[in-house]
Amino acid sequence: MEIELAKSYGFCFGVKRAIKIAEEHPGASTLGPLIHNNMEIARLKKDFNVSLANSLEEVKEGQATVIRTHGIPKNDLKKLKEKGGEVIDATCPFVTKPQQIVEEMSEEGYDIVIFGDVNHPEIKGVMSYATGPVHAVLSVEELSRLHLRERVAVVAQTTRKIEEYNKIVNYLVPRHKEVRVFNTICNATFENQDAARELARRADVMVVIGGKQSSNTKQLYTICKQYCPDTYHIESKEELEPAWFAGKKLCGITAGASTPEWIIEEIIGKIREFKV
Amino acid sequence: MEIELAKSYGFCFGVKRAIKIAEEHPGASTLGPLIHNNMEIARLKKDFNVSLANSLEEVKEGQATVIRTHGIPKNDLKKLKEKGGEVIDATCPFVTKPQQIVEEMSEEGYDIVIFGDVNHPEIKGVMSYATGPVHAVLSVEELSRLHLRERVAVVAQTTRKIEEYNKIVNYLVPRHKEVRVFNTICNATFENQDAARELARRADVMVVIGGKQSSNTKQLYTICKQYCPDTYHIESKEELEPAWFAGKKLCGITAGASTPEWIIEEIIGKIREFKV
Numbered sequence: 001m002e003i004e005l006a007k008s009y010g011f012c013f014g015v016k017r018a019i020k021i022a023e024e025h026p027g028a029s030t031l032g033p034l035i036h037n038n039m040e041i042a043r044l045k046k047d048f049n050v051s052l053a054n055s056l057e058e059v060k061e062g063q064a065t066v067i068r069t070h071g072i073p074k075n076d077l078k079k080l081k082e083k084g085g086e087v088i089d090a091t092c093p094f095v096t097k098p099q100q101i102v103e104e105m106s107e108e109g110y111d112i113v114i115f116g117d118v119n120h121p122e123i124k125g126v127m128s129y130a131t132g133p134v135h136a137v138l139s140v141e142e143l144s145r146l147h148l149r150e151r152v153a154v155v156a157q158t159t160r161k162i163e164e165y166n167k168i169v170n171y172l173v174p175r176h177k178e179v180r181v182f183n184t185i186c187n188a189t190f191e192n193q194d195a196a197r198e199l200a201r202r203a204d205v206m207v208v209i210g211g212k213q214s215s216n217t218k219q220l221y222t223i224c225k226q227y228c229p230d231t232y233h234i235e236s237k238e239e240l241e242p243a244w245f246a247g248k249k250l251c252g253i254t255a256g257a258s259t260p261e262w263i264i265e266e267i268i269g270k271i272r273e274f275k276v
Numbered sequence: 277m278e279i280e281l282a283k284s285y286g287f288c289f290g291v292k293r294a295i296k297i298a299e300e301h302p303g304a305s306t307l308g309p310l311i312h313n314n315m316e317i318a319r320l321k322k323d324f325n326v327s328l329a330n331s332l333e334e335v336k337e338g339q340a341t342v343i344r345t346h347g348i349p350k351n352d353l354k355k356l357k358e359k360g361g362e363v364i365d366a367t368c369p370f371v372t373k374p375q376q377i378v379e380e381m382s383e384e385g386y387d388i389v390i391f392g393d394v395n396h397p398e399i400k401g402v403m404s405y406a407t408g409p410v411h412a413v414l415s416v417e418e419l420s421r422l423h424l425r426e427r428v429a430v431v432a433q434t435t436r437k438i439e440e441y442n443k444i445v446n447y448l449v450p451r452h453k454e455v456r457v458f459n460t461i462c463n464a465t466f467e468n469q470d471a472a473r474e475l476a477r478r479a480d481v482m483v484v485i486g487g488k489q490s491s492n493t494k495q496l497y498t499i500c501k502q503y504c505p506d507t508y509h510i511e512s513k514e515e516l517e518p519a520w521f522a523g524k525k526l527c528g529i530t531a532g533a534s535t536p537e538w539i540i541e542e543i544i545g546k547i548r549e550f551k552v
Binding site for chain 2: 175
C-alpha cells in the first residue's frame, strides 16, 4: 500500500514560526497556549522548559514571555512590558498586518469594520489598535445596525472565508463614499482543505490526524469522508487498526492545523509496520 | 382627470446647473452639446446667444467656452486654455470627484480601475487624470485580462448600477492586498426610474416625455408600460391625442434626463386643455 501526505496539512506558517521562536527561548513562558495541542505543549515544557502562563496575572515579574500567533491587545502588551521580562513576539505576521492597518486607518479618520468574532483573541488584539470608532461584526445583519461615517476601512479575521467577506464589502460600497478593503484573510486553512479534498478523491483509505475537539480537523474529516468513505479521524497512533488498510492501494494522510509533525510521523511509521 | 408629475423626473442636478451656468455666460460656446436635446440647444442660442463648438478645433481664439457636465480630458483642458478665452467649467461635481480621486490615487501609487465605458466622454476625462496605470472595464471578464499590482483603487462611471460595480469589487478583493473602493455612482437616473415606477403603478394613463432616441427615456417608457398599459412616449405637445385621456382618472407624467422643464410644462398645459 502506498502512503501519501496531502500537499498541504497540519501547522500553518505562523504556528511553525511561533514554535520555532519558543524553542529558541528556553525558560520562557507563553501567554496562553501556543497551540491547541496538549502533547505539543508538554513537549515544549519537557525539551525546552517553555511553560504556560494562562493570563497576564500569572506572568511573574521579570519572566521572559512569548506572545502567541493571535497577538494580544495593545494595553496587555504595555502591562506585559511593565513586568520587566523580555517580551518575545511570535504574533503571526498575518495578524500583525491587520493590527497595523487598523491603527493607521483609525489615525487617518476612517471608521473601522472588522469582519470577525469579537470574542476571538486575534480580533481582541486587532481591535485594540484602533484610536477611533471600531466594530467587529460577523454578518451583514450586525453591520446594518451600525452607524458608520462616510469613509470606512475594512479588515477580516485571518480565518474568514473570502465569499463572506465580499458580502460585508457589498453591503458597505453602496452606502459609503469610500470603502477601503484590506484582504487580510490567510489561505492556510483553505489550502489544507483543498489538498485534503484532492487526495481523498484518489485515496481508498484516508487518515485524518488531529484533536477530537478541533473544529478544523473535524472539517477536514467531513471533506475527506465525502470523497473517500473509508476515512478515519484519530488523535494518536494507538487508535490505528490494521483492518482499515487491508486490501487498500492508496492511504491518504492529512492533519489539522494544531497537529505537530512528530505525531504525524509516528502515525505514518505505525501504518508502515502493518505491512499491507 | 388629475395630472401628477413623478417625484423625480427630467434633468439631473448636474445638467440643471450646467444650463444655469451657460445662461449666465451669454455669447459663450459650449464644447460639445450641453444636453442631448436640440430644442434646448436652440433655446440657449436664441435667448442667450450660447453657441455650439463640436470640437476643440472649432473653438475660436479668445472664445469663452463652457465645459459640459461630462468634463474633458486634462490635455484638452490645457489646449482650451491656450486658446486664450475664458474657460467656464460646468463639469458635474459628481464627475469632478472621480477625476480628483484618480489623480490622487495614481500619485499614491495605486493601479486605477474605472468601471465604465472607455469611449464615453466622462470616462475619457476621468482616465486622463491618472499619472500611472489606469484601465477602464465594463465586465469582470475584461478585468480578468488585466495585470494589476497589489494595491488597486476603483471608481465607477456615474451612471453605472451599484450591483454591477460590486461584481467588479468582488473580483478584486480576493486578488489584491488592498482595494480602495470609491462610490462615485450618481443615483439621479435610478431616482427617475423609481419615481416613474411608483407613479405608473397608480396612474391609468402615463405620458413619458423625451427624445425618441434617448436611451434613458426609452427605459422610462419600458418601466411605465409594465405597470400602466396606456403609456405613451412623446417628444412634443403636437403628438398628444385627446382620446388617450378619455375616461381616465389619473394621468402620470415623467420625463427623460434631457427633457427641459419648459417642454414638460407645455405638454401639461395642452393635456389640461383637453378638459377630460
